[in-house]
Amino acid sequence: MTSQFYDRLSNDLTQLLESGVNCDVSIEVGEEVSLVNIYKVHSIILQSRSPYFKKKFDEIAFNENNIKVLKLPNISVKVFNVVIKYIYSGKVSLEKLENSIIFDLLIASNELELDELIEHLQTNFVNNNASWLRLNFAQVYRTSYQVKSFKIIRDFCDDIIAKYPNTIFESENFYTLPEDTLISILKKDDLQLEEGKIWEYVIEWGKAKNPTLPTNLDKWTSDNFLSLKKVLKECLPHIRYFSFSNEDVVEKIYPYQQLLEHRLFSDINIKLITPNKPISSIVLSPRKILNTILPARITPIPLFSNIITNEHALEISSWIDKKETPYIENNPYEFKLLVRGSRDGFDVKTIYNICDKVSKTIIILKVKGNGEILGGYNPLELENNNNRLKYTNDSFVFSLKTANMKNSILSRAFKPNSSIRNNPSDLELSFGYALRLIGNLKTEKRCYCSKSKEYSKLIRSREFISTDWSATENSSFSVEEYEVFKISPR
Structure with a gap:
């Protein structure tokens, strides 16, 4: 039988950090000079806990005082206080931290390659602070797709988007979504939204990327359509064109037909007129709209407020x-x-x-x-x-x-x-x-x-x-x- 004395070990290492004895690394945290905090730490402990620190300390030479100096301007003092205590003690206390600080801590943990902490913070958000994730959904979703290790939060966001796509499509930050993030949404087979509506959102996203386009579609030139087509080049293949209603084909695709390749537009017409005739275009499967319809998103009744949203x-x-x-x-x-x-x-x-x-x-x-x-x-x-x-x-x-x-x-x-x-x-x-x-x-x-x-x-x-x-x-x-x-x- 193996006895474990982790609490004593945690306390001893915490005291070592606080004592500053035999420190060989100085870490400068924070960007503004007046807010920079300097941490005297032990390279052997940080290297053993984080691949990031092992790589960094191998690259940095000792100065004349036999100290290695590392600057972390992108991490706040509040966040690094939690990080360094975790590294030495294996303990994290989140109770007194605002959710925005905890999210910054998650981002910093990724940068510092603290895998155990990354998983813990994501689980804490999903289980205990899901409301904050929803209120800051656009930012959270965008970040989760930029950081591969944020899988738990990404899965949480994917589930919300599939069930309630307007959460992202009607967000004020929708037009700033990166292309790869939008494409990840368009690929979803279980996106609970009519294809014609998805098409409209994609077109508006593309227009936002090219604000010089005329407001009135009747005044568009071939160059205008070509410009929008270039912006949407990677998005257009993920639209389920053969899932459009006949009415949507006429009202939504026809005005923008110049965005599509000739063969695809021709096949859309063929399917509209003679549904059983074979075509050569790739036909993506219809999205899996749930038979048991989720609670419909009711168009918000106007607040008539000059202050709140x-x-x-x-x-x-x-x-x-x-x-x-x-x-x-x-x-x-x-x-x-x-x-x-x-x-x-x-x-x-x-x-x-x-x-x-x-x-x-x-x-x-x-x-x-x-x-x-x-x-x-x-x-x-x-x-x-x-x-x-x-x-x-x-x-x-x-x-x-x-x-x-x-x-x-x-x-x-x-x-x-x-x-x-x-x-x-x-x-x-x-x-x-x-x-x-x-x-x-x-x-x-x-x-x-x-x-x-x-x-x-x-x-x-x-x-x-x-x-x-x-x-x-x-x-x-x-x-x-x-x-x-x-x-x-x-």
Whole structure:
């Protein structure tokens, strides 16, 4: 029987790292000079744990101090802290890391050839953080196809695309997909989408790669079609032309017939007119559309919002239902616009006047100056003529993902201690101290966020958080726009 003492070994090696004794390598991590961190480590340990480090250290000569210096500018200090602890101790703690940092850690693990960590991080994402993968789907999918070792995440993405192809085709990042990634999608036999629709997406993708093409197809020249044909050269062979409906052949292929080889276009016509006549073109098998149709993707009902997107609305709805995985389609709730600042006025009193006796409301704020989107969900009725502290565990506040913010932040009420402050006479509507709305939201700068006994997390960066439960110069803000929605089941 073999006894194993891995915990003691892990602790001893961790202490060796922390001691800095007998280090012969200096690793400089980070790109900006002010943020660079230097790690004193042992080449023998890193070489034994990573083929990347073995190759690098073999290439690098010792300097005059008998130290090998390696620079890793593409890896952040936060990420490398996890990497170096894993290398020495064999332990990884992800609980306090944002998902975007964990994804950066996955990319770094691939670069450093840490196979065990690559597999662990992918499994963790798929099993525990699938919602983040879905919300950042275009980026994740593109990366998974660029990195061969990301097979677990790639399989996860493939399954989503096959079942819900609009997840990628309707993404705002679709037109930036690399050609090889698009081709990998077109090759899928189980892609649950009509061929005519796939053709339309491919044509639009090609046009996006050649923005000089005329907008009006009637004004296209032969050179224009030739230009688009060159862009789509590798994509066109993967379209299932003989799976088009007759109507789609006429309406969708005919206008772009110059993209196709003469023999193929002729055979498409032959099949249209005399289906049983033999042809010489290669006929790709029809896609395997499931007999049991998956829940149809409902065209999103317009939000009529000037602030949030449908993706934001799906995320908020999942929070209302306390789902760990955000909805990616078929929103179970309708967002009915009740109040808009630019239409109805920016005074807090306006909210009380219009929303009197209305429950289950979401207020959305676009912060003036930095584009932050903050908000809160109130399951209780607002009251126009009554100052009251209201108690609920079901309210929450949040900040939403934007171009400047990688992830949304959700902060739930965890103590029903006056979770909602209903104070119309004081021109105040607040979610504890986590989000306080006071006065005229646009002309006055009195709104702020603070640490709160009622809500679990801060929804703004600490530099914008009040530390004494009152507005300060840095923490106070006004809004460009705000909206209040009534949330109702569809």
